[in-house]
Amino acid sequence: MEMNSLYDSLSLIAPELIISVTLLVIVLFDLIFKNNKKMLPFLSTVGLAVALITQAGNLTDGGFAFSPENTPLFYGMLTIDSFGAFFKILVLAASMLIIYFSSTTDEVNESFDRLGEYYTLIFGMVLGMMFMISASDLILIYLSVELLSLSSYVLAGFSKNKTRNNEAALKYLLFGAFSSGLMLFGISLIYGMVGSTNLTALNNFLQTGSINLFTITISLILVFAGIGYKISSAPFHFWTPDVYEGAPISITAFLSVASKAAGFALLIRFIRVGFVSYVDSEGFWKLSEVFDWQLLLVIIAILTMTLGNFSALWQDNLKRMLAYSSIAHAGYMLLGLAVMSDQGVLAVLVYFFIYAIMNIGAFFIVMLIANRIGSENIDDYDGLGFKAPLLGVSLGIFLVSLTGIPPTAGFIGKLYLFIALVDANMIAVAVIALLNTVVSLYYYIRVLKHMYLVKPSTEPPVIKPSFNNLIFVLILAVPTIIFGIYFTPILDFAKQCVQFFGV
């Protein structure tokens, strides 16, 4: 690679560079100013904000970064485009919320002398996600998934004194190591057939080369196992409930939103760049006929949401219930991708935007209540709605929105998903998804029933959140309502971002 193209590449990945520099600054700051740990969240927020502004300013930039020498024009380690920009903005914004979230979580603050490590690892995760989102080379895909995973294993077991925390970290590590091994094996098979690790090269190969369908199917299923583990889709979801329940709650929220977003971005780009031969006039993707992605995704999606919803019915721990609910939501979003059209991807983007807001909100209120009463059990929520009116109402809004009932934003997300499904004539699938939504209503509303209708056996404690926490709750709850009524801004933003560079 020549020096000129190196400079071009570096300017394309400016947000990633800012995140890397912030990571190093946090490490050094923690070493030099040992007693100033209270400053770490501010430092992290500033780093994330600068990266977010840079990214938002370069929304429409497009290009291949780090193209190898002597290769065709359309090869690059990274593809920078507005599709990636959407997910990066989502990840960066979610990270900023999570930094504030962490600074108020008791579980995290109990390990006060290790806060430096905590924020460093958060930035390790962010960096991994950002590279996952724009990676278009199998080596970079694998490496960024590992960077994300390694940081999250440690964070899942961050408060070491609790048994369930250690269990979460160990389970996460074992599942993660196994599935990334499977993924690497799949990648090696693809490399053996294509002779290149680039996704564009894979696409060219699929259209011209002589292919053993059997081998390519096995290798793609193996690669999907690695990605499916990151987005916790069935049958790779078994780690999710235990890890989500055991990890510190701020990390649970982070994993369920940002980590999942990065996994989805990776999966969408993998299919879009690696397999789509052309896009027809109505925006439907025509895939190379070597592997039926649509069939695989529809089956996995239905399995994922049904398993997630029906398992959530029996859960009494709210963290665990939200874990199963996040599995179910991954199922809905997989359906959006399974449509294999620009409109399907648009639905996924809209859904993710809304899902991020409401899910972080729900976890934040569960955390505020757990800070006060030390439990996430649904029986301890009896009568809480009257003692903490604002928290109760907000949690109600988030849960109703997660179900997808108007006039909340969750309804808009589901609406676009169903429109995309119906447009593609996948009526039966849409009906199954709709029935699933009805099932999910039961366990979301059950929380509300406990908060407002069940008479508590003992007088519930008064929960008075601080002013800052109230503002944070409102920042999440108000958009959940507003975007349910006035959703054009999200839609315009998402429409602008269904652009893939170079394909």
Place this chain on the structure above:
Amino acid sequence: MELYDLIFYFFAIVTVVSAFMVVTSKNIVHAGFNLLFTFFGVAGIYVLLGADFIAVVQLLVYVGGILILLLFGIMLTNKITSVELRTGTAHIIPAVIGVGIFWGALTAIVAFKTDWVEVNTASTESTTIIGLGNLLLTDYVLIFELLGILLLVALIGAASFARREIEELKD
């Protein structure tokens, strides 16, 4: 069968047999020492493939570093040497037959029926280090730098796990 093939099969058998011993051995020290032969066999295969640098790194890092650390870890831990590991299996014969046929068929199709890309291995270079170094700092410079950050994060994570909490110290 040429000498090259014979050497390959020798290393392959060493690797597979010792790896099998690692996972079936009931004694953790035996498992650790068997791992030595696995790493050694893999290094031998790297040499056969002409990947001299990776072979040396395999010996230095895995055999010389990681394995020694692992054995030290086992020996410095009280009681662990006498722990009986659970390695029991249920219905071993049907399992072996079922998995063997299924996996054998899969492997056979994948290995023999696929048009693998063949790379011309006849190289004029006497060593791969020059090419590797050039690639790592040109085409793959991003990967190289990102690996640096990955190692930093792993180091910090390991330190965070290994460090004692203040409450623990008080006890």
